[in-house]
Amino acid sequence: MMFNKVTLIGLGLIGSSLGHAIKRGKLAGSVIGFDADGDVRARAGGLGFTDAIAATVEAAVADADLVILCTPVGAYKSVARAIAPHLKAGAILSDVGSVKGAVVRDVGPLVPAGVHFIPAHPIAGTEFSGPEAGFASLFDGRWTILTPLPGADEKAVSALKKFWEGCGAQVETMEVAHHDLVLAMTSHVPHLIAYNIVGTAHDLEAVTEGEVIKFSAGGFRDFTRIAASDPVMWRDVFLNNREAVLEVLGRFNEDLSRLQRWVRDGNGSALFDLFTQTRAIRRGIVDTGQDSAAPNFGRDKKDQ
């Protein structure tokens, strides 16, 4: 057992999956859950991934050795303010947010002396939300990035690393700013693009929404999957990783202008070269086990 008492604040997809993974790995003596939404608290209690649901966030963290913020990032500051006076000396305070610079900015100043604040981010998810969406294997083989601040306690960092490995994840350590740039490229801008193209399809008068839905198997449906992710979580990501998102988006736009010109000019060899080059990255992703090589865009043949 790694921790006596682990508290999960926010019981959506990630919080509930963490609870299941902790139970599977027997990583804690007890798991305490809390969610600001009373309905979520009531539903989560029966799902078996906690030992108890606390009635208040203050009570939830009392005596906890590890407290993990699993709410949307926009709620961190008020949660941190509420729990700070109740955190045990020596406890680890961590999170699962998709951005790290804003978390350090918002939460860092509120952390009491003697509490180890170590931001973290598991790169895993589905397009489903809520406590019922969680499952124990969500983190298996995926990466969790820790972004400890300069001078962080090595023992605490090492304990958190072992905890995530116990949840099935591989762990990497990274600087806060670099994390935010890497994720802007691998996750945030892809989501922004997906939301955008689904919005374009929705607004296009010459093509009906029925046609878009009917003929989506040609590629579009894969974007709608990503664009079905939780709106609150994603709003908070874009409000809190503005600089890195705008930087990557700027590069994307430059590249798209060039590609647009190739289409306009009928530059077949430039198109062919780009379309060939992009295959190599795909191969890397499949070779390193970050995606399945199964055909049909990962769908069963019958669902295809």
Add this chain to the structure above:
Amino acid sequence: MMFNKVTLIGLGLIGSSLGHAIKRGKLAGSVIGFDADGDVRARAGGLGFTDAIAATVEAAVADADLVILCTPVGAYKSVARAIAPHLKAGAILSDVGSVKGAVVRDVGPLVPAGVHFIPAHPIAGTEFSGPEAGFASLFDGRWTILTPLPGADEKAVSALKKFWEGCGAQVETMEVAHHDLVLAMTSHVPHLIAYNIVGTAHDLEAVTEGEVIKFSAGGFRDFTRIAASDPVMWRDVFLNNREAVLEVLGRFNEDLSRLQRWVRDGNGSALFDLFTQTRAIRRGIVDTGQDSAAPNFGRDKKDQ
């Protein structure tokens, strides 16, 4: 049996899948295959989806009741020129190309009197290529769009419709120009965007390719799937559907500029509204069976 002899020209993913589907549905007395690539001809012969592989494209179409072009669209004109003198009177000449205006422009003038030219497009595919990639159920439940020209023979159109239904598809009829716009929205621009963002990730100096691959599970990997599609086929799509692609891309760019401004301004409520609206289209796609509702982006939990 619907046709005595069906000829498939081009034995990649779609040609080979058609062969398997014809065999499964017993839709033809015999299936003759041809591919310009001798190596593909040699491999295809042993895969069971044809009765014979012809040595020349002229021999392949001799006496065929239905000839289907399954090569990349850029090869249609030369193939049509070669086979035109050898097509049987009363035969149906069709295709599976992702664009239709250019096909009518390139192939139409070469079709001899007495041959029924009916362009078609099955909206189905995977990111894999080649004769080994084909399977009989590729078209099951997917849509095939027919774009018969004004004055097309109704019996021939009806026979082709029944043929595709025999292959498992649902069939819709559409005007050529409308097809090209609908597909620009649901397939061509999504592919262009996917190729583009994978290219951006490849070129970004501040984030290594290893990092992109490692942390791709946050959304990026779904784009790499699409961007792994056949480069020749997709080059030909963009060379041959320029106007509609540029039109949809123009709208996409306008929308992206607006979204970029929302991110820059921190306009959380506008972001939230867009991210909520896009969920409805996703629901439509799942409800109409054009995608699976299984979580984890369609992947098995263990592959997730």
